[in-house]
Amino acid sequence: MKISIPLFSVFLAALLAGCSPKDDTEKKIDGLLGKMTLHEKVGQMNQLSGGEWLVESAAKGEVGSILNCVDPKEINAVQRAAVEDSRLGIPILVSRDVIHGFRTMFPLPIGQAATFDPELVRKGAAIAAREAVSSGVKLTFSPMLDIARDPRWGRVAEGSGEDPYLDAIMGEAMVKGYKEGGLASCVKHFVGYGAAEGGRDYNSTLLTERALRNVYFPAFKKAINAGAETLMTSFNDNDGIPSTGNKWLLTDILRDEWGFDGMVVTDWNSSGEMIAHGFASDLKHATEISVNAGVDMDMMSYGFISFIEELVKEGKIKESRIDDAVRNILRLKFRLGLFDNPYVDETAVDAYAPDALEAAKQTALESAILLKNDGVLPLKKGRTILVTGPLADAPYEQMGTWAFDGEADHTVTPLDALKDKFNVIYEPGLSYSRDNSTAGILKARAASSRAEAIVVFVGEEAILSGEAHSLSSLNLQGAQSELISAMASTGKPVAVVVMAGRPLTIERDLENCGAMLYSFHPGTMGGEALAELLCGEAVPSGKTPMTFLRTAGQAPMYYNHNNTGRPNTGTETLLEDIPIAAGQTSLGCTSYYLDSGYGPLFPFGYGLSYSSFEYSNLTLDKSKYSAGDTIMVGFDLENTGEYDATEVAQLYVRDLVGSVARPVKELKRFGRITLKAGETKHVTFELPVSELAFWNADMEFTVEAGEFQLWVAGNSAEGEALSFNVI
Numbered sequence: 001m002k003i004s005i006p007l008f009s010v011f012l013a014a015l016l017a018g019c020s021p022k023d024d025t026e027k028k029i030d031g032l033l034g035k036m037t038l039h040e041k042v043g044q045m046n047q048l049s050g051g052e053w054l055v056e057s058a059a060k061g062e063v064g065s066i067l068n069c070v071d072p073k074e075i076n077a078v079q080r081a082a083v084e085d086s087r088l089g090i091p092i093l094v095s096r097d098v099i100h101g102f103r104t105m106f107p108l109p110i111g112q113a114a115t116f117d118p119e120l121v122r123k124g125a126a127i128a129a130r131e132a133v134s135s136g137v138k139l140t141f142s143p144m145l146d147i148a149r150d151p152r153w154g155r156v157a158e159g160s161g162e163d164p165y166l167d168a169i170m171g172e173a174m175v176k177g178y179k180e181g182g183l184a185s186c187v188k189h190f191v192g193y194g195a196a197e198g199g200r201d202y203n204s205t206l207l208t209e210r211a212l213r214n215v216y217f218p219a220f221k222k223a224i225n226a227g228a229e230t231l232m233t234s235f236n237d238n239d240g241i242p243s244t245g246n247k248w249l250l251t252d253i254l255r256d257e258w259g260f261d262g263m264v265v266t267d268w269n270s271s272g273e274m275i276a277h278g279f280a281s282d283l284k285h286a287t288e289i290s291v292n293a294g295v296d297m298d299m300m301s302y303g304f305i306s307f308i309e310e311l312v313k314e315g316k317i318k319e320s321r322i323d324d325a326v327r328n329i330l331r332l333k334f335r336l337g338l339f340d341n342p343y344v345d346e347t348a349v350d351a352y353a354p355d356a357l358e359a360a361k362q363t364a365l366e367s368a369i370l371l372k373n374d375g376v377l378p379l380k381k382g383r384t385i386l387v388t389g390p391l392a393d394a395p396y397e398q399m400g401t402w403a404f405d406g407e408a409d410h411t412v413t414p415l416d417a418l419k420d421k422f423n424v425i426y427e428p429g430l431s432y433s434r435d436n437s438t439a440g441i442l443k444a445r446a447a448s449s450r451a452e453a454i455v456v457f458v459g460e461e462a463i464l465s466g467e468a469h470s471l472s473s474l475n476l477q478g479a480q481s482e483l484i485s486a487m488a489s490t491g492k493p494v495a496v497v498v499m500a501g502r503p504l505t506i507e508r509d510l511e512n513c514g515a516m517l518y519s520f521h522p523g524t525m526g527g528e529a530l531a532e533l534l535c536g537e538a539v540p541s542g543k544t545p546m547t548f549l550r551t552a553g554q555a556p557m558y559y560n561h562n563n564t565g566r567p568n569t570g571t572e573t574l575l576e577d578i579p580i581a582a583g584q585t586s587l588g589c590t591s592y593y594l595d596s597g598y599g600p601l602f603p604f605g606y607g608l609s610y611s612s613f614e615y616s617n618l619t620l621d622k623s624k625y626s627a628g629d630t631i632m633v634g635f636d637l638e639n640t641g642e643y644d645a646t647e648v649a650q651l652y653v654r655d656l657v658g659s660v661a662r663p664v665k666e667l668k669r670f671g672r673i674t675l676k677a678g679e680t681k682h683v684t685f686e687l688p689v690s691e692l693a694f695w696n697a698d699m700e701f702t703v704e705a706g707e708f709q710l711w712v713a714g715n716s717a718e719g720e721a722l723s724f725n726v727i
């Protein structure tokens, strides 16, 4: 039996919207639109990057939005030209990539996701918004909601990782935070961009409608429901259709099904790039396709401003489509209050306020993931430690990718911060992450004789992750692994801190240290946060938002995959154990790699603490549920260790039999639970049965009746399953 959750509410909303009297904003838009020439309308659809010619273009009404200009004086000059010198005085929309902070850099979005703390992420976004708005920015191209299951793809740094639920929760938090700070958001990249073939940026994807609906759409839908004002198309083609020219995506789904009334902007020249895709013959053709697909604003292809008027005259684009696009743009400008106050106060720039630094530090604290600890951490304060590694004192690198407006001289590095807590001997070992020289390693080794313990800061320079920065090997670059093993050979306790933009393959490095703390580039306050964690003033609580691989060859690997017909048994024979001249079927024929086995290095949701936790008494309020019910999941969580600490408890489910195969586990709830040493708390998660719905074989969004399993645990690989039924 199927319990359908009808799309009725969507139709009803659309129907009501159609019948309701126009609100004031819509009337104002109508009024303005009525006065605009086609040239002026097209001008609104043009988004240009900063430059001196902007003032002139703005005065002619040929620019609707700018990006990459953050100087309040320059912004006001362009704005003045648009408002005071152009015929209709329509203000400019100023946009910028404010991705993980503006001046105060917060940890990378992937690090923010590792906090599993949406409230803190919301707060961080509100602070980033406040700083950006004070410089005149009104729209950020964030949050990036691309599901990322392949760490070779450099842009995993910019999103919330591999899980649709976590992605949606974090995206919603960011949208709310930006809104609070007066900044409009742009959900991107619509859609599937993170599934790029081979992890090579910009590459093709082959995602079915069901995969899009079950995995890639939910975060966009949630962010739009939370009030995201704009959406950016993605660079990739899916099944041969570039997103920027995909009418099904941009009109049928986004407008007709979801009722989005915001603005759709291309990615940088993604309209023009449809020529290279082999989808458009020239820029005029690309423009025709993009606009007819449902794009409202062109970022930097110059195609709209050059060809729309001609295309309308030729009947290839209807003027009504242009009117709709301009409506979407003007609506945003009205909603942002730009018509009332287009200017920014040049004397009120807000940066690095104490609450911003505090929130950035808290986020860095909560985002660090303890991957291993043989008792090396925390280090006792006041000891003599050797600090080494290319990331120990790299203020620019620790800000991470998209730190356009962050300033390295405001960054506190671990070296700075550790000096307040330890007697520090500093010997960098390597001067940057790709450094292959060995002279420095010898010096560091020599210096270690004076130290009681060693902390090695390794990872990636900021340039190694982010847009266009894909890698085919995910091992530490340069001689960083050699530096770690040289330190291990001293026999002193070694703690490794990794600061990177992606989950690297660090298996061999783990063997050479007693403890490893993984911190995705932690931003301005990363040094202070890491120092507090290393000395035990704070206790790690971050969890992996992506699966950590043993080798890059395992990618893509993610916890919420479907089962094969031949799941692994845990007894697979690995390469070194295969007998000579083994028979073809003698290894058992299950799904695994002969060299790296079946599983990852660390599963999704994994992270240790200086304390330890025990889950017990998992109960459900019933064993059978109907469609409208809410499942009450209760459990006890005990802090069995010696530190007051926070655990991220995670609830997973599996739908055992479906009309299409369902993932082996899916995250449905999580919570950060803080317990004093020895304390036990009873915790309840509420899960409405409706949240078990998925797009089934008939492409209906439905909860299918049948048996489910449910786990509550500290990561996606642990926990005892309970069963329940949906009837």
Ligand code: NOJ
Pocket: 097, 141, 188, 267, 268, 467
């Ligand atoms: C290209 C990137 O893909 C996108 O995420 C970004 O917002 C734009 N450039 C603007 O910088």
